Amino acid sequence: MITIILSILLLLLMGASLRQIFHSLEVEHKIFSSQLFIAVMLLYTIVMTGFGMIYTVLILEGIEVYRTGIPYRRVSWVEEFIRSIYFSGVTLFTVGYGDMLPVGVGKWLAILEAMIGYTLPAALAAKVWQSNKNRD
Template sequence: MMTIIISTLSLALIGASLRQIFHSLEFEHKIFSLQLFVSIMLLYTIVMVGFGIIYAVLMNQGIVVYEENIPFKHDYWVRDIVRSIYFSGVTLFTVGYGDIIPMGVGKWIAIVEAMIGYTLPAALVAKVWLKHQGDR
């Protein structure tokens, strides 16, 4: 039950962050600004940490979401979260080093996260471009 609650809260935070970035991008007649850069970095951090928490919670409940080259063991909860956030970052930015691979339900979660990471820059560029064209 706790897994569902934490996962739902993480997804709600990710969704709210995505919605907020697209509704609050206001510029001072600039295509790019420091505010935009910081907003994008914050958005990516929230998505990466949010999915990392989901992975960590699922792994803690015994649901295999990813597999490492070394056997997974619950040695310390901070390492589990850091490992999960690392996996989330590698997935979000579609780097795929190959040291951790998604397994089971983690494959589907990773696909959703990779789609967000892949389409978010295009969506933001389109939003900025349309805003810039409208200001002319």
């Protein structure tokens, strides 16, 4: 019970910290906004889900895209989609936990997805810098 309460308190603290950062960037510096943050989160979600769908379709067509450390077993398309979204998220954010390994065509898709995930923060920084430069 104490761990649940502590976890909730830590989540609230993190949320308050993020709110403070956004507030100071919006009001004091006018270089970032909550809308921009939500747009970026939505963009990442769309890319992650899109690649997850691609991986799922390929797997359901019998094309191996990734391997796990445990023996493969047939699952429903919903479970496969959830597994593929997890693989997509780990790849997009270039975390690479090592529990899933891209194979075959999945290697090239994973490289493309990782490149997108790696360049999105740079594109965001450029957009914020450009919009701030145009305001001056």
